Amino acid sequence: NWSDKAVVSTQSTGENSHTDSIFNVVMEEFDCCGVNSFRDFANLTNPDKWRQTDVPDSCCQTMSDQCGIDYFTSDGDVIEIRRTANPLNEQGCVSKTVEFFEENMEIAGIVALVFVLVELLQICFAL
DSSP states (O other), rough: OOHHHHHHHHHHHSSSSHHHEEEEEHHHHOOSSSBBBBBBBHHOOTTTTTTTTTTOOBBBSSTTTTTTOOBBBBBBOOOHHHHSOOOOOOOHHHHHHHHHHHHHHHHHHHHHHHHHHHHHHHHHHHH
């Protein structure tokens, strides 16, 4: 899908450090990697601007300097020893973000309902 390519391409070019920072924060906070999965960095990035064998360090479960280097072979296959040594957050950020909003919409709905009930009680007591 073109939007996935645009997001990952923008994130991986290094041309827009603000976009890079936001995307890295999202990946760190939501424990996710890429738009759809960590494999986005092997096949949805511009090979002239991003090494197709790497993932950003923000994808690593335990982030350390260069923990995402050489994660894939040149064919896009995961190097299993890297997967064991430096596990990644493999789920994509789209699904993680949707999960977050679905979980918190219930809480927001409950707070709104309580607020409405308090307002109705105030109206009743004011009469």
